[in-house]
Amino acid sequence: MEDNIEMEKKYLIKEENIFKEIIKILSISSLDNISNSPHKINEYKVKQILTKERKYRYFDTFDRILEKEDLLAYVGPLEKEGGSASLRQREEDYVFTVKVPTEDNEIRKEYQTEIPAEGTDFYALSPEHFMHWSPMRTIKERGGNRSLQEVVRLLVTTNRFDLYSKDEIKIEIAVDQIRAESPLDISCNFYELEIEKKKYGNDLDKENIALFFTDNYGDSLIANWLPKWIKALKLMRGQKIE
Numbered sequence: 563m564e565d566n567i568e569m570e571k572k573y574l575i576k577e578e579n580i581f582k583e584i585i586k587i588l589s590i591s592s593l594d595n596i597s598n599s600p601h602k603i604n605e606y607k608v609k610q611i612l613t614k615e616r617k618y619r620y621f622d623t624f625d626r627i628l629e630k631e632d633l634l635a636y637v638g639p640l641e642k643e644g645g646s647a648s649l650r651q652r653e654e655d656y657v658f659t660v661k662v663p664t665e666d667n668e669i670r671k672e673y674q675t676e677i678p679a680e681g682t683d684f685y686a687l688s689p690e691h692f693m694h695w696s697p698m699r700t701i702k703e704r705g706g707n708r709s710l711q712e713v714v715r716l717l718v719t720t721n722r723f724d725l726y727s728k729d730e731i732k733i734e735i736a737v738d739q740i741r742a743e744s745p746l747d748i749s750c751n752f753y754e755l756e757i758e759k760k761k762y763g764n765d766l767d768k769e770n771i772a773l774f775f776t777d778n779y780g781d782s783l784i785a786n787w788l789p790k791w792i793k794a795l796k797l798m799r800g801q802k803i804e
Contacts, residue, residue, distance in 0.1 A: 570736075570757055571756070572754060573754065573775070573784060574783070575754060575782060576783070578753065581737065581739065583779075584737050584755060584779065588723045588735065589721075604774045605770075606726060606732060606733065607727070608726075609723065611723065611724055614719075615717065615720075616650060616652070616718050617650075619712050619715050620648045620714050620716070640704065641795065645660075645661055646661045647659075648791070654679055655676045655678050656678075657674055658674065658675050658689075659672060659673070660672070660698060662701065675697075689710040690709065713791075714791050715742070715743045716742050716791060719740075721737045722734060722736050730762035731760045732759070732767040733757060733767050733768060734757075735757055735758075735771065738754045738756070739751070740753070740790055740793075742798065744795075744798055748798045750794060750798050786804070
């Protein structure tokens, strides 16, 4: 399965208290709308979808014999180009996802294949088991045909909200807490805000919602398009997200 995926507006939330405040504001707005209160986010009605937890594994090309200091300095080819090869846990299955950058910085090509979860060890699966799948072969070629190996694990707790205008879904907001761990027992925690167009949404809707958050929390937000796994690696290297 192939899709062209537009990039969300992404922000690193610098402080845990602001992360909690944003969730509170959105949650109160969604509850108020259920009771027909006029409270909205920039004129959009808010409806909470759910809170869920997901495990991810991300893969890149690197030399597993590197010492810790070298690993932290090493940037793999997928990280350099902003692509990715990942395994995600869902309720009934696991999903291998390959994302490949395009000439348009706002769009990536995305390919997915599903694996039944029953009888399968999430942490034993390797990209090498999927080389019959052409997107996996493509991503391996972009890494110089070296083996893809796990570089980071993420545990993502996401809080999702749908925003409506005129009873049409326009925007989905995700407010995420991320726990990241490397194979060398290095870890970090961080928080993200993502704003994504949905079925009836457009770029103006996305900008209007982004403006609400930058007006209210601008000093605590860092606009950054980098995927979560790359943010995690940078933070574990002691680098700043800019």
